[in-house]
Amino acid sequence: MATPPRPKSAPKKTTKVRPAGFPTRDQVMDFVTTSDTPAGKREIARAFGLKGQEKIALKALLRDMADEGLLDIGPARAFHKMGGVPKVTVLRIVDVDDTTLIATPERWEAEGQPAPRLRVIERGKRGALTIGDRILARTEEAGKGWVAHPMKKLAKATEMLLGVVEELADGKLWLRPVDKRIRRDTPISDIGTAKKGDLVLAEPTGRPPRISARVTDILGDPFAPRSFSLIAIHKHGIPNVFSDATEEEALLASALPLHEDKREDLRHLPIVAIDPVDARDHDDAVWAAPDEDPANPGGFKAIVAIADVSYYVRPGSALDREARKRGNSVYFPDLVVPMLPHQLSSDMCSLRAGQDRAAMACHLTINAQGKVTGWRFTRAVIRVAAVLAYENAQAAIDASSPLPLAGGVGGGPVDARSEQALPPVGGALLETALKPLWACWRLLEKARDARNPLALDLPERRVVLDENGKIVSVAVRERLDAHRLIEDYMIAANVAAAKALEAKKMPVMYRIHEAPSRDKLVSLKDYLKTFDIDFALGQVIRPSTFNHLITKIEETEAKPQIMEQILRTQMQAYYGPENAGHFGLALGSYAHFTSPIRRYADLLVHRALVGGYGLELPAPKGKLPEKSTLSADDFADMGRIGEVISQLERRAMEAERETIDRYVAAFLAVHVGEIVQARITGVQNFGFFATVEGLGGDGLVPVSTLGAERFFYDETGKALEGVESGQRYTVGQRLELRLAEADPINGALRFELPDAPGRPGPRKFDRTRPGSRGGPGQARGRPANVRHIGSARGKHKKR
Template sequence: MPRPTPGLPSRDQILQFITTSDTPAGKREIARHFGLQGQEKISLKALLKDMADEGLIDSERGRAFHQMGGIPKVTVLRVTDITDEGVALAVPESWHGEGAIPQLRVKEQRGRKGPPLGVGDRLLARTEEAGRGWIAHPLKKLARGEEMVLGILHREGDRLWLKPVDKKERRELLVSDAGDADAGDLVLAQKAGRPPRITAKVVERLGDPFAPRSFSLVAIHKFEIPDVFPDAVIEEAGIVPRLDLGEGREDLRHLPVVAIDPVDARDHDDAIWATPDDDPANTGGFRAIVAIADVAFYVRPGSALDREAKKRGNSVYFPDRVVPMLPEALSADICSLKQNEDRAAMVCHLTVRADGNVSGWRFTRALVRIAANIAYEDAQAAIDALTPSPPLGGEGRGEGAVLEAPSGTSSPLPPLPTLSPASGGEGFDFALTETALKPLWACWALLAKARDRREPLDLDLPERRVVLDEMGRILSVAPRERLDAHRLVEDYMIAANVAAAKALEAKKAPVMYRDHEPPSREKLVALKDYLATFDLEFALGQVVRPSTFNHILTKIGERDERPQIMEQVLRTQTQAYYAPANTGHFGLALGSYAHFTSPIRRYADLLVHRSLVGAYGLEAGKPHLRGGGRADGVAPTTALTGEEAERMPALGELISKAERRAMEAERETIDRYVAAYLSQHVGDVLDTRITGVQSFGFFATVEGFGGDGLVPVSTLGTEYFRYDEKTHALIGEESGDAYTIGQRLKLRLVEANPVNGSLRFELVEGASHLPMRRGGPGKDRRPTGRRGRPANIRHRGGKR
C-alpha cells in the first residue's frame, strides 16, 4: 500500500489499513503508516477509542487492533455465491456471531469498471441492515481470497463431485483437483469460478465421514471453532501452574467439600459444602460454601491465555471430545477440583435462613482439598439408601428448565439403556454420606422452598445423551436421567451466581450479567392466538411472569395437547445473553444474576471473578514461581482492568455470540450422531412427535431419541392443505384434519443422513393413527389418495 500524505486518516482509511496489513496493527504502526506527528498522534488515540466504542475495531491492551466480531459498519467480505440474476452474495471474512454466517447482498455501483465480482473475491465494504437482511456497499476490491467448503467426494463416471455437508448448500461442485483424496472422503475444499462453472479444489483430506469421532470434526470445521492452541498459549500454560499461590488465602482444606458432576465430566470447576448454622440468630438455618476453581489467578488480563480464552468464549462439548476454552494443563489439571488435591479456589460463603432465603454472603480466595469427586448417580444412591423421598422439582442448571426424560417408545428401536451408578473418581467413600451429603441435602431443602416461592419457569425439555464405546462407536442415544442430585447442585450454583451479582452491585463494580428478558409483545400475541385454538384464555394486559406460563401448563394437566402447548410456550421465550446492563433473568425469576460458577469453560465467569478480586481487595501478591525460576511475562494483576471495564458491552456481545455458535455446533453434532444411529432403522415405523410445521411440510422427532426429520406436504395425499400461521398447523381443506406441533403419530423412516444430520419420514398407509381434527368442511373425512402424489398448497404467512 502506498504511503499516504500526512494528516489524520479517516475511519475507512484506518479500517482498510488494519484489514490489509500483513502484521498486527497498533497505534504506533498506524501513526507510522500515515506519517502522523505530535498532536496528530494524540488525535489518533482519541479516534481509535471512538472507533472501539462504536464497535468498528477491537484492541488488545492498546496495541494490536483488529475488527470486532459480528457485522461491523465497515468490514472485509468474501463473495461466496452469485445468484441467477448476477447478484453477488458475500459473508464476513471473520465471523464469531450467532448461528450460521450471515449472507449479505452486494450492491455494486452502476457503471463500475472492471470484471464483475466472482466467488472467492474479497472486498472492503460498508454494511447496512435492510429489512430482514444486510446489504454491502463496496469500497474497494482486495486481493483475492479463498472460499472454503466442507463436503464429501463421490464419483460419477470419471469425474469427482463434492457434496457439501451443510443442509443449506444444495449445489454439488465439480472437483478440479482432488489431491490425494478419493470418493467417500470428507474434505475441505476451495471454491472458485462463477456460475455455472464453480469448481472445488481439495486443500485438506479429513478422512472417512462415517468413522467414529468424525461428526464433531465436521462441526469444528463448519463453525470455524478454534481447536488448536497457539504455541505461545501452550508455553504459558506450562508456566502458570508453577505460580506461588501467595499468602492470605483462607485455608478450608479441613472441610469435606465435595464436587458432584456427571460421570463423564472432563473438568470439575465447582464443589459444595454445608452445615447447620450454630448462630442463635439463624436458628434452623445453614452455612454453605460454593468453591469455584480460581481460574483468574492463572489466566491474567492481557496474557496469551487470556487472549485465546476470549477468542474462544467458552468450551464446546461434543459426545466424543471437548474443545476447551483453556489448555488441558489448566482445564483438566491445575484448575480442576480433583479429589485429594490442594487447589486454589474462589469461595462464596452463604448464610441460608430457615425459610430458604440467602441472608448474607462473602467472597474469599482460599485453599481447598476436595474430599471426593462424586457422580450424580452415586450421590443420589447414597441419599436414597438413607431417606427415600419424592423429587422436589427444580429448574435447569443456570437456565431454569426441567430436563426430564420423555415417555418411552413402542417403536422397534432397542430399549433405552439404564446406566449403572458411576464410580465417582477413585471410589465413593460412603462415610461422606453423613459428613457431606446429608447436610447438603438438608440445606438444599431450604433453598428449594425459596425457589418454589419464586416460581421460575418450569418446562419439561428432553436432553439427549450419546453413549459411545471406547472406540468412539455409537452404543445408544438416550435421554439423560433427571435426579434430585442435579437439582441440588443447580440450586447451590444459582445461589452463588446471585450472590456474585449482588456483591458487585454493592461495590458499584462492573458486572457481566446473564440477562434473560421477558417475551416480546409480538410473541405473546402469537401465543394468545395459539392458545385460543385450544379454548385457553391468555390475557395480554397482565404482568407476565414465569409463573404465568407455569399456570398455563398446570391448567392443561396431562391433556394430549400438553406437548405442543409446551413447545409453543418455549418458542415464546427470548434468548439469554451476556451484558453489563442488568435486565434481570426472567426464566429464573431473579432481579440480578451473573455467571460465577464455571470459569474453566466460560469467559463470562472469568470476568466476574476478576471484578470480585478488584472490588473486594482479593489480589494475590507479586507473581513468582514455586521452586525457583522467573515469572517474566506473567501479568501482575488478576483483577479486572480499566480497559476491560470500558469494553464490557463489546465483550458481552462477543461471548454471547461464541455461546450461540457452540450451542449450534453441539446441536448439529448430536443430530449427526442420532442420524447415524437411526440409519440402522431405515424402513421401520417409529413413534414420533411433530416439532415444527411449515407450508412445505412438517418436522417430527423420534420419541426418546430426538433428531428432526421432514415429512414433505407432497406425501400427505391429494387433498389440499393450507398452512395456518396462528395455529402452526397444516389443515386439510376438505377434511379439516390437521398436523400440528406436539402431535404424536407413527411414521416410517425413509432416510437418515449421518453427514448432515437430516432425517426424512413418510406417513404409514393403513396406520391406526389419525391427524388431529380442527373442524372445517368435510370434517368427518380423512386425507385419501395415492401417497407421494404432489399436493397443491395454500399458505397464510410463513415462508415456503
C-alpha cells in the same frame, strides 16, 4: 471578507505533484503504495500524464514488476505491493483480539508469506460483524500492521464449502454438503489429491448458476471416530489448537504457588464435587452445615467453591487473549474443545479429590425460609473430599447407604452407563457431607418454589460411545434431585456474585434474560386460541404466568406442543453490563460465577470480585502479568466484550446441537425403513418436521408424500389440514412414521407415513437390533467397556 480557517479536524488534502514523463519502477511503486484509491493501469497513466505508446510501455513495465515480485494485482485490476493488501478487497473475519475483530484476505496467493491479519475498525452499530462474516473493506497500513474499514457486509453464499466427495456412475465428482440447510450438491472442478469419500473443504468458483467447487483441504474419513465433531469445528470456525505461546504460558501458570498462608484455609471441611459420571473437568464443589448462630435458627451456612481461574489466567496474557477468542468451551459427545489448555482446565483448575487447589469461595448464609441473607467472597485453598457422580450421590441419599465414588475401580456397585466398578467408602461422607447438603437444599428449594421460575421440562439427549468411538445408544439424560441440588447452589452463588459486585460499585457482566416481546406474546395468544385457551395480554407477564398455564393443561397430546410453543416465545439469554434481570429464573440480578474454566464471562466476574474485595495476591515472578483484577480496558469495554462472548456462545450451542443430530442420524441409519414413534416439532406449508421420541433428530415429512388429498397450511394453528378429510398435523402431535432416510453427514432425517404408496409393510423400530455400520455409526451390539457418555454440554447445565 476573510475566509475562516479550516477546522483542524478536517485538514485540507494535498495532492502529491509527480514528475511528467515515463515513470521509473520506484515512482510507480511510490504511487501504488501511497494512493488513497485503488491504482489500476488507467490511474497510473493519468497520474504521470502518459498517452499513446507510453501506455503500452507502462503495461509492459507493470507486467515486468509483477513477474519480479514487486507488484500484485487485486480486484478490479488494481495493483498493490507484493505481500501487501489491495486498497479495496474482500476480507473474512477470522478472530477476535480482545474486543477487536481480526480479518484476513479471502484470497491470498503470496507463496511463502502468511496472510496478513488486519484489525477491523467498526463504525456505526457495534456488534454488527462477527467471526465468519465476509466484508468488502478499504484497507490501509497503520504502523507495522494493517487496518480494514468495512464498506459492506457480503452474503455468506460464497463461503467455504464443507462436504464429502461423491462420484456418480458417469465418473463425475460432486461435493455433498454437510449442512442440511444446503439442498444441492456442487460439481467439483478441481479435486486436487482428494478421493471419493473424503471429507473436504472447498472454495466455490464461477458465478451463479454455474458454481463449482475447488478442494482446498482434505479432512479425512467422515465416518471415522471424532469426524462428526471435526465437521462442526471446521464448519463454525471453532479454534481447536492452542499456540505454542499459550501452551508455554499455561505451564508457567500451573507452576504458581498456591500462597496457602494468604488464602482462607478450608481444607478441613468435607467439600464435595458432584458432576456427571463423564465430566471432563470439575470446576465447582459444595459444602453445607447447620448455622450455629442463634440469630439464624433453623438456617444453614454453605460454601460454593469455584476453581480460582483468575489467579492463573491474568488480563493481557496469552492465555487471556486465547480464552476471550474462544469465549467458552465446546462440548461434543466424543471430545471437548476447551477454553483453556489442558494443563489448567483438566489439572490445576480442576478440583480433584484429595489434592490442594486454589479456589474462589462464596460463603452463603441461608435462613429457615431458604432465603440467602448474607454472603462474602474469599480466595481459599480447598481439598475436595470426594468427586461424586450425580447418580451415586442420589442413590446414597435415597438408600442412606455407604456412598460409592465415581470413576474408581474395584468390587463396588456398577454404574450401568459407564460400566465401571465404583468402590464403596465409609458412611462418614454421607453423614458429614451429603445429608447436610440435602437438608440445606430443601430450604433453597422452598425459596425457589416461592419465586416460581419458569418450569419447562426440556429433556437433554446424551450419546453413549464405546471405546472405539462407535455409538452404543442415544437416550434422554435422567433428571435427578442431585441435579436440582447443584443447580440451586450454583444459582444462589451467581446471585450473590452479582449483588456483591453491585454493592462494591464494581462492573458486572450480567447474564440477562429479558421478558418475551409483545410480538411473541401475540403469536402465543393466537396459537392458544386454537385450543380454546384464553391468554390475556393485558396482564403482567411473569414466569409464573406460563407455569400456571402449563398446570391447567391436562396430560394430553396437546401439552408437549404447547410447552414447545411457550419455549419459542422466550427471548435468548445474553451477556452484558446493563442489568435487565433474568426473566426465566425470576431474578433481578444474576451473573455467571460458577464455571470460569469454561466460560469467559465467569472469569470476568471473578476478576471483578478480586478487585472489589481486595483479594489480589503477590505478583508471580516471571513472564506473567502482575494483576489478576479487571484491566482498565475491560472496565471501559464491557459492552463490546458481552456482545462478542454472547455470539461465541451461540456458535458453540449450534455446533453442539448439529453434532448430536449427526450422531442421532448415524444411530438411526441402520433402521431406515422401520416404523418409529415420532412427535411433530414444526409445521410449514411444504410439510412438517418430526423427531423420534426419546432420541431426537429432526426430519421432514414432505406434504407431497401425504397422499393425493390437498392440504392447506393453518399458520396460526401451526397445522396442515386435509381439505376433504379434515386430517390435521399439528406441532406436538404424536404419530407413527416410517424412517425413509438418515444421513449422518448432515444430520438430516426424512420420514413418511407408514402407508405411503410403494412401500413394504410396517417393520417396527427395534433399539436393540445391532448396527452394521463402522466408524461413528451404531456399534455391533454392546461392547464390554463403554468409554464415556457424551452430551450437548458435557456437564449438567448450570444456569
